[in-house]
Amino acid sequence: MLKATPIADAVDGPINLDRQHCLDCAIREDAICSGCGTGELETLTTAKSYRNYGPGASIVLMGEQTEFLGSMVEGVAGISRLLADGRRQMVGLLYPGDFIGRPFSYEAPFDVVSITDVRICAFQRSRFETFIRKMPSMEARLLEMTLDELDSARDWMVLLGRKTAQEKLATFFVLAGRRTARRLRQAPRDGLMIELPLTREDMADFLGLTIETVSRQIGALKKAGVIRLSDARRLSVPNWQALIDASGEDGEAI
């Protein structure tokens, strides 16, 4: 639980102008622009700029009017809120393809902080708002993405409100495993290796726990044989179904 320490350097992501054409973009299939035609992509290509951030940099500050909107291209970032007395809760993770910011006004309701090195494809807010009104496929895609995020947020509310510390950790590893498997274009299977981009403190803030409890429950899952640790940030799952069973969900291994 971050003690209100100021966030490192690079508050303004240095803008990087040597942009790539949208047709060759790594998040072409997943991002808000995935439904755009080639003409629309041409427009987007000339309007965008990249921004890079080192780990721990502030991408969006709660309460400020953000002057850009955009998509995660590389890296992982966290959406979080800091209470007045230093308690922190992470309310979401942003991976490549995910959208950052809220079109059509209002100050940012949460902080966005980079966890790894992060690259963002950014648009000036007013310009982006024009685009989205002119390109129905973008608005439809944003709606779809927002509905997905709402469902994920509600899933997480169940975790925060009703799951035990151990179930929280197991659920987090299930999600991390599914994401890793998806990146490798395969189904999660026994023996899957997972690399965690988050520190224990980040996990604690995401799961509504303390770092000590995170550490202890990881130890307990390891002792129970549900996970194996290569080092603090790399683990493997010998039995995927056992991990699901430990997560408090009744589902089958998917």
Next chain:
Amino acid sequence: MLKATPIADAVDGPINLDRQHCLDCAIREDAICSGCGTGELETLTTAKSYRNYGPGASIVLMGEQTEFLGSMVEGVAGISRLLADGRRQMVGLLYPGDFIGRPFSYEAPFDVVSITDVRICAFQRSRFETFIRKMPSMEARLLEMTLDELDSARDWMVLLGRKTAQEKLATFFVLAGRRTARRLRQAPRDGLMIELPLTREDMADFLGLTIETVSRQIGALKKAGVIRLSDARRLSVPNWQALIDASGEDGEAI
């Protein structure tokens, strides 16, 4: 925490055909149709039907393909999930104007259960999906509503993950007070009377607590003079700022 008791009667909301014209609708200003023109409202008027539910009725069952989408017209409902062992977490409340269901497929990810008497303005799913594609104002309004709900869900994640039991109760009363004040078209002010539609069990499920803790913390807030109880479901707030201070937020009274 509901012990997996079966939900009362009225699983299928009886359809009520004596419909009102959309122009005279009570949620005309707030619902997904608020941006529709008179021609569009004509279309909606002929397509809609009302459904009524008594308290405790199941409106949507998790895992089922819902055959209708719609808007809350009257009453309060809860969105919740029941874990295999009976733990329950409420993840949202639905008030008049709020949208029910997810357009463009997928089985329902949560239960929706009426808390009071509820009336819904319902559309056949396939018909509604045609409408939303033909009426950009509906899609834009749904996006706006979904973005608002996502922010609310994330606010609630902060509460579930990091707030104490007493802060949870105070925050819940702040929200209930704001909603009451908005219904009365005034700002929340000292002396405001709040009627709670929820039982202690509903509150417990919403706040990630037990009924005993809810009861005790309400007692503590009463003893501290932050609230006054008329009866178990009616309270007044002598000092609005004191309630905000007890909620763990640093904001001013709004």
Next chain:
DNA sequence: GTTTCACGTTGACGTGGATCAAGGCGGCGC
């Protein structure tokens, strides 16, 4: 009136996870 039953309160006690504290480990600067 009495019974019943859902809902709410209150008390005694247990415990999961927080807190407080110490120490281990690996990378980096010197």
Next chain:
DNA sequence: GCGCCGCCTTGATCCACGTCAACGTGAAAC
């Protein structure tokens, strides 16, 4: 090499909230 500094782990203790249990209260059925 050595010291420093994040990051992580582990142990001892505490306490907020859960659990278990009893009882109150009011409305509806009879």
